[in-house]
Amino acid sequence: MTPPDTLRLDKWLWSARFFKTRSLAVEEIGKGRIQVNDAAAKPSRDIRPGDTIAIRQGALSRTVLVLGLSAQRGPAPVAQKLYEETPESLAARAAWVESQRLAPEPGAGRMQGRPTKRDRRAIDHSASGWGERWSASVD
Structure with missing residues (x-):
């Protein structure tokens, strides 16, 4: 079977594995996050x-250069042969x-921000100690 001369953008983004589904690709295109030839x-x-x-x-x-077209989604190594990322894009991503x-x-880390319920209990336990805990019982 000969590859097609042209292919829909959403189908190509899906087959090149930039998006998991075509509907996600359509959604991102609709939001203006995809440009073709600076348009x-x-x-x-x-x-x-x-x-x-x-x-x-x-x-x-x-920024990627389209090298090939495929109407079907294949394995990742095959999908990576459909495009080539520009050197400027690679440098910007590395930076x-x-x-x-x-x-x-x-x-961003789990240890930053608000403590979890388990962390909070550990903090309370270490701060006051078990023996100094308030109790309603009369001793």
């Missing part, structure tokens, strides 16, 4: 090999990862 895109936009796609997922932005390593988001 706003619609899910039905036809893409061809050689097109540039900018994808924003959370705080991360990727973002490094900045997150050096200055993580406050409250």
Whole structure:
């Protein structure tokens, strides 16, 4: 079977494994987080090999060059051959990862922020001690 000359954007994003479902891809395209050749895109936009796609997922932005088209979703190694990430995008992503390593988001770790119920009990237990606990009994 010969690969198609063009393919819908939402179908390509799904087959290249950027999104788990086509409906998620359509939703992200609708929110304006996907651009094709520096222009706003619609899910039905036809893409061809050689097109540039900018994808924003959370705080991360990727720019990829379309190398191939596939109408069906395959294994990850095959999906990675459908595109090539630009060197600028790789450098920006590496810089973002490094900045997150050096200055993580406050409250990102489990030990930061509000204590859990179990942590709170441990704090109360160590602060007052079991023997000094208030009791309604008369001794």
